[in-house]
Amino acid sequence: MLDKKLRAMIDKVADGRMDRRAFIQRMAAVGLAAPLANQILALGGVAMAEGPSTYKPTKRGGGGALKLLWWQGPTLLNPHFATGTKDQDGSRMFYEPLACWDPDGNMKLVLAAEIPSIQNGGLAADGKSVTWKLKPGVKWHDGKPFTADDVVFNWEYAKDPATSALTIATYRDITVEKVDDLTVRILFNKPTPFWADAFVGAPNAIIPKHLFADYKGAKSREAPNNLSPVGTGPYKFIEFKPGDLVRGELNPDYHMPNRPYFDTFEMKGGGDAVSAARAVIQTGEYDFGYNIQVEDDVLLRLEKGGKGKAIYAVGGDTEFIALNFTDPNTEVDGERSSIKTKHPLFSDPAVRKALSLLVDREAVKKVIYGRAGRTTANFLNGPEKFVSKNTSWEFSIEKASKMLDDAGWKPGADGIREKDGKKLKLLYQTSINGPRQKTQAIVKQACQKAGIDVELKSVVASVFFSSDVGNPDIYPKFYADMEMFQIPMTQPDPAQHMRRFISANVATKENKWQGQNFPRYVNKEYDAAIEAAEGEMDPIKRAALYIKANDILIGDTVFIPVQHRLKVEAAANNLVCIISGWANETDNLFDWYREA
Amino acid sequence: MSQYVLRRILIAIPSLLGISVVLFVVLALAPGDPFSELATNPNVPAEVAASLRAKFGLDDPIYLRYLHWISAMAHGDWGFSFVSRMNVDTLILQRLPATLYVIGSAQILSLLIAIPVGVYAATKPYSLFDQIANTLAFVGFSLPTFFTGILFILIFSVTLDWLPLVYTTDVKGTGIHWVLEMIRQAIMPVAVLGLFQAASMTRFVRSAMLDVIRLDYVTTARAKGLGQAKVIVKHVMRNAMIPVVTLIALQMPAVFGGAIVTEQIFRIPGIGSLLISSILANDTPVVMAVTFVFACLVVLFNLIADVLYGWLDPRISLR
Numbered sequence: 001m002l003d004k005k006l007r008a009m010i011d012k013v014a015d016g017r018m019d020r021r022a023f024i025q026r027m028a029a030v031g032l033a034a035p036l037a038n039q040i041l042a043l044g045g046v047a048m049a050e051g052p053s054t055y056k057p058t059k060r061g062g063g064g065a066l067k068l069l070w071w072q073g074p075t076l077l078n079p080h081f082a083t084g085t086k087d088q089d090g091s092r093m094f095y096e097p098l099a100c101w102d103p104d105g106n107m108k109l110v111l112a113a114e115i116p117s118i119q120n121g122g123l124a125a126d127g128k129s130v131t132w133k134l135k136p137g138v139k140w141h142d143g144k145p146f147t148a149d150d151v152v153f154n155w156e157y158a159k160d161p162a163t164s165a166l167t168i169a170t171y172r173d174i175t176v177e178k179v180d181d182l183t184v185r186i187l188f189n190k191p192t193p194f195w196a197d198a199f200v201g202a203p204n205a206i207i208p209k210h211l212f213a214d215y216k217g218a219k220s221r222e223a224p225n226n227l228s229p230v231g232t233g234p235y236k237f238i239e240f241k242p243g244d245l246v247r248g249e250l251n252p253d254y255h256m257p258n259r260p261y262f263d264t265f266e267m268k269g270g271g272d273a274v275s276a277a278r279a280v281i282q283t284g285e286y287d288f289g290y291n292i293q294v295e296d297d298v299l300l301r302l303e304k305g306g307k308g309k310a311i312y313a314v315g316g317d318t319e320f321i322a323l324n325f326t327d328p329n330t331e332v333d334g335e336r337s338s339i340k341t342k343h344p345l346f347s348d349p350a351v352r353k354a355l356s357l358l359v360d361r362e363a364v365k366k367v368i369y370g371r372a373g374r375t376t377a378n379f380l381n382g383p384e385k386f387v388s389k390n391t392s393w394e395f396s397i398e399k400a401s402k403m404l405d406d407a408g409w410k411p412g413a414d415g416i417r418e419k420d421g422k423k424l425k426l427l428y429q430t431s432i433n434g435p436r437q438k439t440q441a442i443v444k445q446a447c448q449k450a451g452i453d454v455e456l457k458s459v460v461a462s463v464f465f466s467s468d469v470g471n472p473d474i475y476p477k478f479y480a481d482m483e484m485f486q487i488p489m490t491q492p493d494p495a496q497h498m499r500r501f502i503s504a505n506v507a508t509k510e511n512k513w514q515g516q517n518f519p520r521y522v523n524k525e526y527d528a529a530i531e532a533a534e535g536e537m538d539p540i541k542r543a544a545l546y547i548k549a550n551d552i553l554i555g556d557t558v559f560i561p562v563q564h565r566l567k568v569e570a571a572a573n574n575l576v577c578i579i580s581g582w583a584n585e586t587d588n589l590f591d592w593y594r595e596a
Numbered sequence: 597m598s599q600y601v602l603r604r605i606l607i608a609i610p611s612l613l614g615i616s617v618v619l620f621v622v623l624a625l626a627p628g629d630p631f632s633e634l635a636t637n638p639n640v641p642a643e644v645a646a647s648l649r650a651k652f653g654l655d656d657p658i659y660l661r662y663l664h665w666i667s668a669m670a671h672g673d674w675g676f677s678f679v680s681r682m683n684v685d686t687l688i689l690q691r692l693p694a695t696l697y698v699i700g701s702a703q704i705l706s707l708l709i710a711i712p713v714g715v716y717a718a719t720k721p722y723s724l725f726d727q728i729a730n731t732l733a734f735v736g737f738s739l740p741t742f743f744t745g746i747l748f749i750l751i752f753s754v755t756l757d758w759l760p761l762v763y764t765t766d767v768k769g770t771g772i773h774w775v776l777e778m779i780r781q782a783i784m785p786v787a788v789l790g791l792f793q794a795a796s797m798t799r800f801v802r803s804a805m806l807d808v809i810r811l812d813y814v815t816t817a818r819a820k821g822l823g824q825a826k827v828i829v830k831h832v833m834r835n836a837m838i839p840v841v842t843l844i845a846l847q848m849p850a851v852f853g854g855a856i857v858t859e860q861i862f863r864i865p866g867i868g869s870l871l872i873s874s875i876l877a878n879d880t881p882v883v884m885a886v887t888f889v890f891a892c893l894v895v896l897f898n899l900i901a902d903v904l905y906g907w908l909d910p911r912i913s914l915r
Contacts (some may be wrong), residue, residue: 168644244871
């Protein structure tokens with residue numbers, strides 16, 4: 001989209017010459033999704049609107065029991081300590097943030113009264129502060145009023161290193177102050193284009209000051225309410241058995257009209273994905289099954305004549321193959337894959353490009369992911385606004401072979417290509433997981449045909465994704481040539497996601513491999529793009545910078561995107577459940593109901 | 597006799613300590629760490645994982661951690677779960693009822709099948725009944741519980757829709773309805789586990805009976821003109837049951853372990869599923885506590901078996 005044209009459109013909306021919907025439709029027509037269109041409007045000087053609500057019930061309650069099945073039950077119910085989504089999902093049943101994200105990535109108000117914008121004075125033009133107005137009359141489940149003090153307390157609680165809150169990164173660099181009982185202001189120390197992080201979304205749900213004030217800091221573990229939440233949410237707490245069961249009942253004082261619909265809910269954990277799919281789709285024993293990672297043909301079979309269906313939500317998760325830019329087989333100062341080395345094979349760009357031509361994304365989608373995947377040429381696959389249109393992918397063994405031929409890699413006696421005595425032999429690792437092993441096999445086969453010998457390795461997920469620096473098989477060490485997995489994208493903004501790969505973040509022995517740039521990719525141009533994007537308040541320029549960053553990663557073949565993955569859930573046919581690819585499954589639960 | 601019991605108890609203490617050292621070292625050396633989920637989450641800075649490690653003492657040397665653990669254990673403090681930040685003993689106690697209910701019922705079911713079938717088969721060896729019983733027993737213990745479990749689910753839940761697929765601790769209703777519902781949801785796991793146990797137990801009862809049935813004193817009893825039923829029940833069964841009782845005692849801890857798979861299939865919130873999920877989450881304090889409980893059970897039931905031997909055959913305790 002042309003910068004000028006867009007600006008003219010924003011002005012039209014601001015003047016009332018074009019209505020918001022028309023604007024969003026036109027944005028969509030040029031490939032910008034509503035969420036981003038909205039954020040563009042917000043920063044372009046027009047208030048960010050809420051997405052339309054689809055909620056139909058006209059009275060509170062009467063919906064009976066809602067039965068939810070997770071493959072792991074929540075293990076604790078404090079959002080600040082939530083490891084993984086299961087705990088966030090469990091806490092979110094009771095606790096609420098100021099706002100959350102709907103399926104299109106629109107902001108949806110929960111505890112806030114209005115979305116901050118430049119018009120309503122909520123958003124500072126310099127991007128250094130945001131002011132939230134709170135909904136009046138909201139009560140905690142124990143009857144105490146919800147006020148700005150609670151919000152400020154959550155910031156103090158989480159930013160204290162002694163509390164060891166897992167949300168610390170969101171809160172430690174900001175300042176939160178109370179303006180009045182129903183207004184809080186967040187101050188940033190630099191212009192912050194993506195201001196909707198603190199207090200937004202399931203991980204940032206708010207806990208009550210009056211019950212946690214005595215348990216800030218080192219005593220945080222001892223708070224009795226870590227296991228018995230008192231929140232503001234649609235459901236009140238009844239019972240919790242860690243790893244097994246969470247139960248709640250309708251909150252008669254809930255602050256949203258006609259909500260919630262269900263009288264009770266039960267969230268059960270355990271078992272495996274196939275039997276969960278069966279319990280929801282086939283037998284109808286449960287209403288909803290979380291994260292159904294089951295092969296598509298199994299789901300299709302279950303769906304035939306079943307009582308439920310699979311549903312999908314689009315987010316930004318990308319399954320990718322990362323290439324190692326350092327040499328995993330040479331030790332420098334007792335360190336493999338040291339930044340002081342160069343990969344002997346991948347330092348030839350032709351080899352990297354040939355590999356990219358050898359990943360048959362369409363076959364992977366067809367054979368493995370089915371409806372749960374989309375082929376892609378990009379590392380950054382969402383939100384729409386940030387998705388590059390400059391890239392393309394193709395699968396061609398001939399082209400790959402020709403490229404290698406031209407670069408001087410000639411097949412040896414054993415059929416494996418070689419050049420200057422170096423053979424094209426690669427080690428390709430990933431975590432143990434059905435779809436991943438199948439993808440490995442597909443890639444290996446294509447490589448073989450092109451004269452590249454690929455050795456496959458799979459590591460138990462609990463080791464591969466661990467932070468145990470003593471183990472050589474953790475993914476940040478990357479003692480292999482290629483590795484495949486997915487980094488979850490947890491926000492509808494790419495800042496965190498893309499920052500990982502700047503040069504300063506290279507994983508080394510020195511930083512105990514905590515640096516998140518595991519391909520050890522160093523490029524000044526990339527660093528500059530990320531640096532510029534982080535301070536850029538103009539949404540259009542900012543999006544362009546992230547698209548540029550993505551194009552650099554793809555152009556240099558740092559990552560070979562395998563699949564843009566969708567969230568898969570199972571739901572009863574009559575359940576209307578709102579699932580967002582940009583939020584937790586339980587984030588929009590106040591809008592769920594059953595169709596008659 | 598009391599001296600014998602005391603001696604056995606004194607021997608049990610060092611073996612428990614030894615077991616705890618081995619368990620602890622194995623767990624400490626095992627790969628993976630409880631904060632792995634944090635490692636891939638870009639929202640969580642690396643310092644948080646590091647400070648949590650330090651806070652929970654994961655960076656201390658193994659012997660220090662062990663001493664810490666054993667002294668806390670001696671004070672009745674089982675530690676707390678890294679994952680749920682809840683005390684481990686509360687967690688285990690919460691899971692115990694479901695485990696006891698399902699495993700206890702399965703064990704009773706297996707005895708109700710194994711003893712009559714085994715005894716009757718032994719009285720008529722190589723008869724048609726014996727051969728059928730033998731065949732079924734072989735089939736029974738060749739089929740793993742994860743297979744029969746899924747088979748049962750497909751038949752009784754999916755096809756016939758008679759029984760629930762998911763076991764829940766939160767059964768609706770009160771009074772008789774509650775009891776019936778509890779029984780209904782336990783039928784499949786109990787049957788799967790009970791039949792598996794019964795299969796091997798039947799074989800064992802049969803051979804124990806056959807060993808005794810050929811002894812001279814049985815022939816003598818028959819020669820005295822005692823009826824078949826009386827001979828079998830009073831003379832043969834009583835003696836044949838000695839090894840059977842021992843076997844049951846020694847099998848108890850193994851059953852707890854064997855139920856892990858069954859618990860996973862039916863989503864029974866028992867000790868076994870607690871162990872599995874804790875292992876997957878690398879929640880070492882819970883894994884340590886649960887495996888230690890298993891170890892204690894083994895030692896305890898060994899002790900009971902020893903005492904039972906001593907009581908049944910006084911010659912053993914004198915030695």
